[in-house]
Each structure stands twice: as structure tokens, then as C-alpha cells.
Amino acid sequence: MKRKFSTFCKDASAIAVFNPLPLVPASRSASVSPLLPNASASLVPLFPAPSDGDHHVTSPAPPTSLQTRNNWVYETALLNHRHLTTTLSWYTTPTGRRQLLVGLHVIGGDDPLSLFKYNVCINPSVPEQNRGQELTQYESSQIAVFWDFSRVKYDTGLEPVDGFFLLVLVDSQAAFLLGDVPEQCSTVFQALGFTLVSQAECALSCKNGRLHGIEARLTGKGPFKDVLIQCRGMETEDLEKCTVLYVHIGKELVLKVRKLHWNFRGMQTKVLADGLEVEIAWDVQAWLFREEKSDAKGKKNPPEFATFAFMTQHGSSIFHC
Template sequence: MRDFPSCFGENGVEVADTLCSNTNVSKASQNVVTSIYRCKLLGQSCFVTITWSKNLMGQCLSFEIHDLASFCLCKVDVKPSLFSKRKGSKCLELNRSSKIDFYWDLSLAKFGSGPEPLEGFYFAVVCKGEMVLLIGDLRKEAFKKTNATPALSNAIFISKREHLFGKRVYGTKAQFCNKGQLHDLTILCDTVADADPCLVIHLDSKMVMQVRRLRWKFRGNDTILVDGLPVEVFWDVHNWLHGTTLGSAVFMFQTCFSAEKLWTSQTFSDSYTSPWSCPQSFTESKLSGLGFSLVLYAWKNE
């Protein structure tokens, strides 16, 4: 989790990822989506990181488990030669008395332009017969294959990082709370034709944020409401407007769980109120001490 951007100050976002400063990074190496989940493993909290990637050799999948001190407990890389089989499993020993099983099936998976499957798949983590983590829409198939029982504590989706490509429009799917609705997120910015560019963000075709005079406000933050929750939006488009070398703009969507943010958003942002809500997910995330972060790197196509 250390390579995610860290935001500070009231009007700024500082980016700490090496990809943003490396001008020689190929598009293939940027074709990566990383998701992090917080789970319970043998009674202890841990983080499961799943990375989908695509390069000249084909699609890859890797997953690793860290404890709260960022110590790596285990890691598995599914290389293109194995990934081509589209389904498989892997068993690793955590210690002398415990092992962990990984299962995946992408034989029916449907992919979009990115490396992450959209539907028709499952990825499962099982420990001592308990389903620690299950992602994908083929849930019945996953339970049948693994013979696992549902976990007493549900896994929580806490962060995602991905790369987007476009000329003026950048789109992706986004889920801002655990088990919440999947939304269409679109970022629109024309930095060439317009002498005074404007940044616009749409959620499910509805405009939720607009930043004018972007050349002066190339870094900043604002708060919107999504699924009834306040979401703070950080942006840094300096590389688009003032950079001398090719680089990405960075956007971070961070759910806010402070009472002050919630009250302020509901009071002053009524126009952004969404008909959807996820109070259970709000409670689970609040009790865990973690919100959700979506980090997007937007690269301009030449």
C-alpha cells in the first residue's frame, strides 16, 4: 500500500508513484490494475493485493498477502503460460500447521480494454475451509469448486489503482463502497483546444464536479456525494498543462467517514445527492478504520 499517493493539505495532492516521473514507461507496462482487500486470516487482519496486468507476452495475474506491518506472508504469480489455461489453483503453506489455497477460473471471463476481467470469472482465497476472499460474479461456482464455507468476517474492498488512456475523455467503472453499486465514472478535460481548460467529472452520465480556470487550479480537492457517502476528489493535472515531458494526470477518490465531512457534504451538496445508499458498508468500513481509495493515472494518447 506504500506506493499509493498520499494526499495532504487542503488544496494539494502529492504523487509518490515512480510511474508518474518515468517518461520512458511504455503503455504495456502501464496496463496494470491493482486492488487491495482487508480480510481476516487465522483470526488476524491482513491485506490481500490482486494485480491484473497485460504485456507483450499476454495477461498476467499476481496476488500476495501482507500482515498489518506490511510483511509479505505469501505471493503467487500466474504467468501468461499458466494464465492461458484460464483456470487453476495453488496451495501455499503459511506455517507448519496452516496452509492457504488460491483458486481462479477465467475460462468464461469477458474483458474490456484493460487487463481486469469484467464478468464471467471468480478468484477465491480459502484457509482452513473458510472463504477468506471471493471476487467475481461466479460465486456459486467458486463455492462448489472449493467446498468452502462463508467467512464470519467479510472482506472489505479498500483501494484500487488503475491507468486510463485517452485524448480528452477517460472512463472507467468504479465502486465507491464495499458491495456498493458499480458506477460509470468519466473524466473530461480538453487541454489543447480551449485556452482556459475546464475539468469535468461525470458519474453515471451526471455531472458531479466541474473545475474552471484549470491552468491556475491544476491541483486541488473537492467533495461529492456517491451512494450517500461523501467522497473527496483530489486532482493533479500539472503534467497535462505545464509539464515539459509526457506524464500522467492523477486523480484520487477517497471516501470520507468524518462526521464533519458528512454534515458539510449533505448541507452544501444537495444537488449531488444520489438515490443509492450503502449504510452497512459505511458501518463496516468505519469500524475497520479504513475508507476506500480509487487512484487513477490518466495518460494522454498521442
């Protein structure tokens, strides 16, 4: 790619096979291969037959529409004990257009408990939107996202294989870069090391634009673990009283959160029947309060992610949806 870099300066269920990948440091070179690692994820029917009682998994309603989505999660160590998590969600809209939702999360800074979120929606199929940049600020740091998908090429998957680049700068340092990054970046910007944390292939089914479930299979150095996450009561008008979050690992109910409207974010530690200790963190604010908002220029902001993290002695598994 020879362009000058300066020119760019509410019911649903999801079925997924989730494969946490080893932490492989990305190249510090300015030219990063656009080919993503090919994880062995494949869609499988994990929901068991319906049964009664809170201690058993219940199957969600049959889906009304399906959308395949591939999620890739990367992590970058920033200065001042901060970490940047970059989530790439590749998918195809019901009209057949390929889209990319980029989610940026910064943890740490002046307040160790602070959390910064920023999302960018890229439409490679739309000429007016396949090149651009977005700028924002977190505390004293300047964050910039640059992209060019004007010559993008696809194979059979959702991710492009050539003719594109995506670059995230934090205080003029390349915190994340992917694709055919311009050669000028190697001399202008210092590249920070980032790692691929996890990858998940999902099939999302939506009725009213609200998610209420995720099914995943956690893998890694330890044994396989089937995970079912359900948010019941989303179909009611009184979300404040009726919503309950259930998390099953295998056939064990390991987490039940009532009044989710007030407890949409939290963390708990559970010990499974086989003795495995699991720390579960959740943030479903986006599921409960998802609204179409616009900025001062009338541009619609992209949707936010709900986040789940499962941490064991074998490693961490992160899922954004």
C-alpha cells in the first residue's frame, strides 16, 4: 500500500466455540502479516435438552436470525501501568456487507479501577467509510485509530487477507497494528509489543436487538469446559426487577446474579466440583442499556460490548459480545 500515511493522519442467543490461544508476542516490525492465526473453532450445538430448576441449563428460544461473528482479543502494555485491550469483531450484516467493530478498553492510569471504553465501526464495503480516522482522549493520553480498507481482499473467511491496514496509536506509539501498515510507520512511530489473548467464532441470533445468551467452550492447557451464559427476563418491560444472570460451567450453576439492572458489573470466585477454582468477571451494561446514541455531528455511535472473563490456573479466557 503506497499511500502516504499523512493522508489518513433485544432477545438473542449466541452459540460459540471459544478457543483461548497462547500468548504469542506480535512482531514489532512495522509490517505485520494480515493473515490471522487459524484457530480450530467450529460451530457446534452445545445446548442440552430443556430441564426444570435453576440448577439445570435451559435451552433458549429458537433463533429468528443468525449472524456469524469472529472475535479477536489483543492486549498491549502501555505506560503508567495501563493496559489496552483491542477487540476486533468481524461479521457480515443481514444485507451481506462486511463490517468490523473495533473495541478499545484501557484499564489503569491515575485511578487503578478506572475503565475507558471506545468503539469504532468500520464498513469496508462502503466507499465513504472504508478509509478514515477517529481521535479521542483518555486522561492525558491521545488515542487515534487509522484504517484503510479501500483495496481489501477476502478469501473464504470473514477476516480480510490483503489490501488493508488498521493502526491504533496511543500518545504517538503504535499500540496495535494489523495488515499492510505503511512503511512510514517504522520510522515515525515506536511499536509497542501486543499479544493475542483469545479468539472466538460465534453464531448470534437476534430478535429485538438484545442479547440474552452466550454458549462457549473454554479450552486451553486444562480440560475442556462448556460454558452457558443466560440473561433471563430481557423480554419483560421491567428490567429492573426481572433480569437474572446465570452462568453454568458444565452442568454446574456457578453464578446467579439477581436484579441485574443494579448488578450489571462484578466479579466472583467459584470452586467447581472437580476442584478447579474459577474467577468470573462480568460486565453486561451494554446488554441492559443498549441505546442508539449519536455524537454532536449526528453520527451514530457503534454498539458496545458485554464482557465476560474466566480466570483459572490454566490461564484467562475473555469473551466480548
